[in-house]
Amino acid sequence: MVTIGNRPVEADSLRERMLRKYALDFGMVRPEDTWIEYNLPVVEVGKKIFESTLLSSNEDTACASCHLDRFGSSDGLPTAVGVEGQSFGAKRVELGGDPQPRNALPLWGRGSKGFDVMLWDGRVERVEDGEIRSQFGDNAPSDDPLTVAAHLPPLELGEMVFDHDGANSWYQQEDVSVADAFASTILARLRRESSLIQDLAEASEMPIEEIGFIDVIAAAAHFIAYNYRIKPTQLHRFVFEGEKLSDSELRGGLLFYGSGQCTYCHNGPYFSDLSFHVIPFPQLGFGFNGFGVDYGRYNVTQDPNDLFAFRTPPLLNVSKTAPYSHSGSVPDLASAIRYHIDPLAVPLPENLRPEDRQQYARRIGLWANEYPFATRISDQDIADLIAFLGTLNYQSELPVTEIQ
Ligand code: HEC
Ligand code: HEC
Structure with a gap:
């Protein structure tokens, strides 16, 4: 409270005005x-559809097995566990599901305007001329990047397609015609064992015989776009409605936009530039490229400059989605923030293989080429940044049923 004469007046401090301006800029x-x-x-x-296990080859896994409300639409695990997994969270690991190489991404803001670069390595993206670049080449099944990304899980190895006795092993070749065959199998099953196709025909006012697998996936994608769309966060209310932030949140915000230089990459409505950078987080699990290696964006472009680069994660609801990083190797927000700035703070396992050590050194080298980071950060700074990240939380619209 400021006083003018003897009269107390609510006045925005300079710091509040600065943070509002930064946020908008x-x-x-x-x-x-x-x-x-x-x-x-x-x-x-x-x-x-999102909640239906009928979409997986073994009928044991749904989108909702790995994208759960209680984990902020991710799965609470370092790396996801695919078919043959049961239940959710750590139980999926105990029960022996098929391990995946990457951390399950949350879904906040996906499908909203301008969110055109999908997945950790951007292997589905809308490019300048509006075309979709993806592993489907010229045959992208949709012109909506979210729908194309949502089309992958049921067709990609392990996530929703697996079969231990080999009876379905023909699915496990990544090939467009095989993918088509798998899609028609699932479609036939949905027609036979559920009313989903009929419901979808009615909802979308299409003749039932015209409903294809892509329409099923597009409907799941549309649910994602609606359910996880941005709603007013505390920061929105601060910026647009003059609501107050706590001291710590305010300090964290000024660091985020100011000397912490987080907005060099975490900017825009989703707090991501939707571009690719190298952060020397440790690598966990067997890695997208096998043998504990994930080349990240390089897998898509084959450009050595893109080695180990990953899409800047959006930060909406980020305090709900631990563990962090493309391989889930970072347990909490404090470590995530610290490792950006000080890779030597990363605890590497004692028994690291020489090749892993070398790979990590390469990543530090690439990181050093990134925009210069803030060089010092105190524990108080980190606590303030975490408080600020907490102002980016909001609730999804509808509760997603957990798969038991
Ligand atoms: C086995 C766990 C698992 C299942 C089942 C699963 N996902 Fe995911 N999802 C993931 C993982 C892991 C990623 C990140 C993969 C990557 O980037 O390489 C992901 C990423 C995504 C993305 C991209 C988000 C972004 O930020 O770009 C979307 C969209 C998505 N999933 C939707 C779905 C839908 C729809 C289904 C059901 C058809 C589904 N997922 C089933 C684990 C899963
Ligand atoms: C040079 C670009 C860049 C800058 C600057 C940057 N980040 Fe990041 N950030 C990334 C990338 C890329 C990742 C993911 C890296 C990975 O998983 O390998 C990431 C990951 C994160 C994560 C983990 C999110 C998740 O879902 O896994 C948090 C939290 C985060 N950054 C916060 C910050 C904060 C706070 C700052 C400022 C102190 C900051 N970042 C500065 C690019 C950047």
Whole structure:
């Protein structure tokens, strides 16, 4: 409270005004400015599709097995566990599901305006001319990057397609015609064992015989776009409605936009430049490229400059989605922040193989070429940044049923 004469007046401090200005300058917009048009009947069917295990080869795994409310639409595990997994969270690991090489991504803001670069390595993206670049080449099944990304899990090895006795092993070749065959198998099953296709025909006002696998996936994607769309966070209310932040949140915000230089990469409405950078987080698990290695963006472009680079993660609801990084190797937010700035703080395992050590050294070298980071950060700074990240939380629209 400031007093003018004897009268106390609510006045925004200079720091508050600065933070508002920074937030707007670095791309914050009102939530509804990111929304697309929603078709609620399709959203409703899309939700059931998202929760249906009929989409996986073994009928044991749904989208909702790895994208759960209680883990902020991720799965709470370092790296995801695919088919043959049961239940959710750590139980999926205990029960012996098929391990995946990467950390399950949360879904906040996906499908909203301008969110055009999908997955950790951007292997699905909308490029300048509006075309979709993906592993489908010229045959992208949709012109919506979210739908194409959502199309991958049921077709990609392990995530939702697996079979231990080999009876379905023909699915496990990544080939467009095989993918098509798998898609028609699932479609036939959905027609036979559920009312989903009929419901979708009604919701989308299409003749039932015209509903294809891609329409099923597009409906799940539409549910994602609606359910996880940005809603007012504490930071939105601060910027657009003059609500107050705590001291720590305010200090953290000024660090985030100011000397911490986080917005060099975490900017725009989703707090991501949707571009690729190298951060020397440790690598966990067997790695996308096998033998504990994940070349990241390089897998898509084959450009050596892209080695070990990953898409800047959006930070909406980030305090709900531990563990962090593309391989889930970072247990908490404090470590995530510290490792950006000080790779020598990363505890590497004692028994690291020489090749892993060398790989890590290469990543530190590439990181050093990135924009110069803040060089010093105190424990108080980190606590303030964490408090600030907490102002980016909001709730999804509809509760997703957990797969037991
Ligand atoms: C076995 C766990 C698992 C299942 C089942 C699963 N996902 Fe995911 N999902 C992941 C992982 C892991 C990633 C990150 C993969 C990567 O980037 O390489 C991901 C990424 C995504 C993304 C990209 C998000 C972004 O930020 O770009 C979308 C969209 C998505 N999943 C939707 C779905 C849908 C729809 C289904 C059901 C058809 C589904 N997922 C089933 C684990 C899973
Ligand atoms: C040079 C670009 C860049 C800058 C600057 C940057 N980040 Fe990041 N950040 C990334 C990338 C890329 C990742 C993911 C790296 C990976 O998983 O291998 C990441 C990961 C994170 C994560 C983990 C998110 C998750 O879902 O796994 C958090 C939290 C985070 N950054 C916060 C910050 C904060 C706070 C700052 C400022 C102190 C900052 N970042 C500065 C690029 C950047």
